Amino acid sequence: MKKIKNIRYPGKYGLLWVIALFCTGTIAFAQSGSDTTDTGMAEVSIELKYTEANNKTKILEAAVKTKVEGSWQGANGVAVQFYRNEAAPEQLLGTVTSDNNGVARMILPEGEEKNAGPEYTYIAAIKNNERFEDTEEEITVAESAFEMTLVEEDSVRQVHISLQTSDADGQEIPVGEVEVSLFVKRMFGLLPISDDPETTDENGEVMAEFPADLPGDTAGNLVIVARIEDHERFGNLEFSRKINWGIPLVIDPEKDKRQLWSSRANAPVYLIVMVNSMLVGIWGVILYIVFQTYKIVKLGRSKAAADTV
Amino acid sequence: MKTKAHTPLEQKNAHSDTISRDLMPRPFGRLGLIWVASLVFICAVGLFFYIDQVRNGLGITAMRDYSTWGIYIANFVFFVAISLVGSLISAILKLSGARWRTPLTRISEMIAVSSIIFAAIVIVVDMGRPDRFLNVVFHARIQSPITWDVIVISTYLVISLLLLYLPLIPDLALMRDQFKGIPGWQHKLYKMLALGWNNHPEQEKILRRSERILAILIIPVAFGIHTVTSWLFATTLRPGWDSTNFGPYFVSGAFMVGAGGVIAAMYIFRTFYKLEHYITLKHFNYMARLLVLLSLVYLYFNINEYFVPAYKMKAQESAHLKELFYGSYAPLFWGVQVFGMIIPLIVLLFKWGRKPLPMFVVSIFVIVGAWFKRFLIVIPTLGHPYIPMTRVPESWQHYFPTFKEWWITAATLAGALLIVTILTRLFPIIPVAETIEEAEVAEAENRTS
Structure with a gap:
């Protein structure tokens, strides 16, 4: 699915470059901060991820990394161009500069991929950068419909998940044998509902019982999240819904009192x-x-x- | 002390003149200049590395997610510890009526002031963003031991400065009136700091009362400063730190290293400034006995600190203790116990061990041992968190300071020594006025008897 194209410029005078770099010594080395290749440019890699949330928000995330003293580290301040289908100027979706962790994140315009067929390709590229070699990475993802419905019958709470894709004619096809993880949003992260992920059946469906003993907010609200992670055809898919299936949180007034651990x-x-x-x-x-x-x-x-x- | 047989008045003046001449600060000789230049060099390179740290962050150190405290904090604890010598000599011995302490008071106060200044500096050095120190002031939580530490360190610094300054006032007046051939700025400095002192009986009364009040006040603050420093560790749930013994353990260790510091300084000043008549064998003998007592107390707390947890060997503590007893820190751990505590104890029990040179060697053992002892208190614990280390590079699971970290630490130690050196260049190492007065009293007593 992923095709990485590294365009390298080894240079005619690679050895001379190496000698020149050696002669300039630690100054040149310290200035770049990254390990350089025989072209004199720093080696760089891109990891491209596609994430779709609630069948609506689509995010491309390029993690730009460079080798510093032999280990890969995030490269900040690098302009990453995002393209659709091919790395041509007319296909440019936008340019984003990587943050302190070396991640360039782009939210795709709504409806951008409509009528693009059952599969679409995105490319992240670093071009004409002063510090780094030209590098590209592409990702191809299939059209999907990932849904979650929450059902309560006879006091039993169930999470119903379905995953469909479409063929060349636009017909919906269920996707089986895909691992889906269920979580509940907590203050500092996601709490897994079960030890192992659920797997979709031949109808592309999963039915999982939801525990009744999770604390929610003061109104008992919980945010339930279903996720498919790093799937070879769909990338990352996420569906979240808020529902009052939690135990309402009763705020202990003692905590507001004067204590050693208070503010x-x-x-x-x-x-x-x-x-x-x-x-x-x-x-x-x-x-x-x-x-x-x-x-x-x-x-x-x-x-x-x-x-x- | 050299004396001449004349009339009592002449004899008194002769005493005063000799003592003043012997004890007034002197310009540095060649060795002194080399010493100062070496300290300045170490400080300058340390400052250069520190600027690098401010620009590039604490990444230049070996501190990472787990070892969040390194030799900077070990060094901070060492500075706080050695600063307690001021209260030991100037307060505890003063209040207990030990008159022999007179030649040692100023040395100990100079060590105390320079150490506590650098304890405060080291805390800022340990911060990746030094500007955020102000947050401790503006957003302090009174519940936090760190806030208590900031309060008690600044209080102790002020009291130590006063304890150094007040007994210095009569000497400053002496230098103002008798010290000839010095630069104008130096004379002005003495004049300003002497506060118009002219031996007025009322002035003497005020000064003595103030010194006595400060001597009483500094004792609880001195206990407070090192107890609170120990609480920075003891109030956290970590193997090796989770101890109710930590307060007295730290305070006793601090008095011990403080005594070691004074002995080393006594030897150096006695040798280089030819002060054999003032810092005598009697002083070394008394300091040796004091050091033995303090070592025994510290040994007692060490046994408590390690024997009881080792006897129980709780699962969480065992990895830490085994690392100290026969793991990677064992050579350092046993080295510190043997060279920093047991050998000094044994040497000082013998009469030959209480002579200046053996005592100097022993005091160096005590000081170096005390520094590494703080290293052993701070660092190994961080390598054994209750929640196992996961998903971190292998190198983050250990801590060994980087070259820059070592140098910055060495620069703070050099800086403290530089302050002491500058103070001894400007002010008498031994209280002149007090020594003259004591000599006169002794003379009078001799005559009477």
Whole structure:
């Protein structure tokens, strides 16, 4: 599915380049920060990912990496061009600069791929960059319809997932044997619902029971997420829905009280009193001593004045 | 001390003149200049590497996700520890009536001030974004031991400065009045700092009272500074740090290294400034006894700190303890225990061991041992988190400081020594006025007897 095209420019005078680099020593090396190839340009790679959320938002994500001291690290500030079908100017979707982690992320315009057929290809390319060799990577993904419905019958909560694709005539075909993972959104990440992913049957469907003991927000709301990750035909597909299947969260008023682990505004009163009493006591004495030195100065002046008289 | 047989008044003046001449600060000789140049060089290169760290971040160090504290923090704990010497000599010995401490008070206060200044600097050096130190001031959480540490360090610094400065005032007046042939700025400095001192009885009364108050005040603050520093570790749930013993363990270790620091300084100043009449064998003998006592106390806390967890060998602690006892840190661990504590203890029990040179060697053992002891307290624990290390490069699972880290650390140590050196160039190492007064009292007592 993925085809990587690395366009290299080894150069006629590769050896001379190496010698020149050697002579310029660590200065040139330190300036680039990356390991260089025989062309004098830094080696670079692109990992291209396609993600589709709720059959609506489509994201292309290019992770740009370069070799620094022998290990691959994200390269920031690199302009990555995204194309559709081929890396030609008329097919350019846009240019995005990689962030601090070396990731360039582009949200595709809505309806961009309509009438493109059952499969479509995207290309991420680095071209004419001062630091890096020209590099391309492409990804081909198939048209898909990934849906999740949530059903509650006789107090049993079930998640129903279906995955379909379409053939050349636009006919929908169920896709079986695809692993689907189920999660619930938590504050810092996704909580897996089961140890192993579910697998779609011949109808492209999955039916999974949803646990009844998960805490939700104050209204009992949970965000359920179904995911297909790194699929060779569809890339990453995600469907999420909010539903009040959680146990409503009861906020413990004790937590708002003054505790050691509370915010600075809610520090325990005894601690504030204790620390400030010590501070006032000790710094009061220090100020008293400083005042005493002022008295020494005053006595010195009066003695000097008396001696003069 | 050299004395001449004359009338009591002449004898008194002769005493004063000799003492003043012997103890007034002197310009650096060739060795002194080489010493200062070496310290400046180490500091300058360290500053260069530190600028590199500010520009490129803590990535230039070996600290990573797990070893978030490295030798900077070990060095910080060492500086806090050695700074406690000020309170030991100037306060505890003063209040206990040990009059022999007089020649050692200023040396110990100079060490205390320079160490605590660099303890504060090292904390900023340990920050990837030094500007964020202000967040500790503006957004401090009173519940956090880090906030307590910032408060107590600044308080201790101010008290130590006052304890250095107040006994210096009569000496500053002496230098203002008697020190000839010095640059104008130096004379102005003495005049300004002398606060118009002219031996007025009322001035002396105020000064003595203030010194006594400070001597009392600094003791709880000194205990506080190192106890709070120990709490930075002990209030976290980590093998090796999760201990109720940490406060006294740190304080006793600090007094021990502080005493070691004073002995080393005593030997160096005595030798290079020819102060044999002032820092005598008696002082070395007393300091040796004090060091033995402090070593025994520290040994007791060490046994508590390691024996009890080793006896229980809880699963979470065992990896850490085994690493120390017979793992990769074992040579350092046993080296520190033997050379930094046991050998000094044994040597100082013998009379020949309480002579200046053996004591100097022993004090170097104690100081170096104490530095590596802080290394062993801070670093191995971080290599054994409760949640196993996963998905990190192999190199992140160990910590060994980078060359730049070593140099920056060496620069802070050199900086502290440089402060002490500059202070000794500008001010008397031994309190002049107090020494004259004590000599007069002793003379009077001799005459009476």
